[in-house]
Amino acid sequence: MSTNELTTSSAAEVNDKAHEPHTRKPQRRGIGKAQRREAIMLVIPSLIPVIIFSMAPLLIGIFMAFTDSTLKRNHDAQFVGFDNFTRLLSDTYFWDSFRIGMIWAFSVTALQLLAGMGLALLLNSNLKFQGLTRLLALLPWAMPPVVVAIMWKMIYSPTSGPLNAVLGSLGLPDNINWLGDFSTALPAVIVVGVWVGMPQTTITLLAGMQQIPAELNEAAEMDGANAWLKFRSITMPSLKPIIASITSLNFIWNFNSFGLVYVMTEGGPGGKTMLPMLFTYIEAFKNRNLGYAAAMGDVLVLVVVALLAVYLWTQFKGDKIK
Known part of the structure; x- marks a missing residue:
């Protein structure tokens, strides 16, 4: 094999390696998105009880603090500010x-x-x-x-x-x-x-x-x-x-x-x-x-x-x- 042929093949290999990351990036990005979606789907079932039993009562309590809510019958709660x-x-x-x-x-x-x-x-x-x-x-x-x-x-x-x-x-x-x-x-x-x-x-x-x-x-x-x-x-x-x-x-x-x-x-x-x-x-x-x-x-x-x-x-x- 001549020197020119070696040079040409080496340059081709370098070009292939240079282009290789660009061709693999979309695949990696796609895998990352799939992993994130899978992680979110796994976390959601554990977040639902937290939202229902922790976050929702907390938000209701914060809102209720600005009203005159009571346990008396037939009482319509009114917004009273601070x-x-x-x-x-x-x-x-x-x-x-x-x-x-x-x-x-x-x-x-x-x-x-x-x-x-x-x-x-x-x-x-x-x-x-x-x-x-x-x-x-x-x-x-x-x-x-x-x-x-x-x-x-x-x-x-x-x-x-x-x-x-x-x-x-x-x-x-x-x-x-x-x-x-x-x-x-x-x-x-x-x-x-x-x-x-x-x-x-x-x-x-x-x-x-x-x-x-x-x-x-x-x-x-x-x-x-x-x-x-x-x-x-x-x-x-x-x-x-x-x-x-x-x-x-x-x-x-x-x-x-x-x-x-x-x-x-x-x-x-x-x-x-x-x-x-x-x-x-x-x-x-x-x-x-x-x-x-x-x-x-x-x-x-x-x-x-x-x-x-x-x-x-x-x-x-x-x-x-x-």
């Missing part, structure tokens, strides 16, 4: 419940973290019957909130509760009305909230601890570090992203609490345990002011969205640092 929100600004009972809700959420979240960290450290050590202890640690989380509330109401009973019986056997006051006294009702409910939510915090932290390489602790022990130094210099830095995530989620969940407190105290005594979600429920279904309750709900949704934004920001910041 009247419900203007009334809400001067409603001291709502803002008192909001303050109590923040105290509840901060207290329960902080105590859940402390108690969960201690229990996770204990479960991460070489205990006997480790599987059984972890199962027992999950027990409060597995119980329905209504059952938990009834059980703790019995424990807190001023006349027949085991808590007062134990205090009496120790020579301490045994006639305390834990859920009926202004000074003890909120702390008593906070204890129950911590007990219920502690397992999920414990298991999350325990999973994070088990991801820490054992070589780090072994090297620290060889350097003479005690348990506190290992916890401060190895465990805590490794768990920082997990702590930020679980704390943010716990705060949102605790702020939205309703069933536990409703069964235990119904917001009493004297509104000392009146959480904002509970106050909104009472305004809607006992006082029958749906429009005004919807305005409260909108405000609480904004608070939860703000908290969720903080959570997502911490997650994004942590991923960016990595």
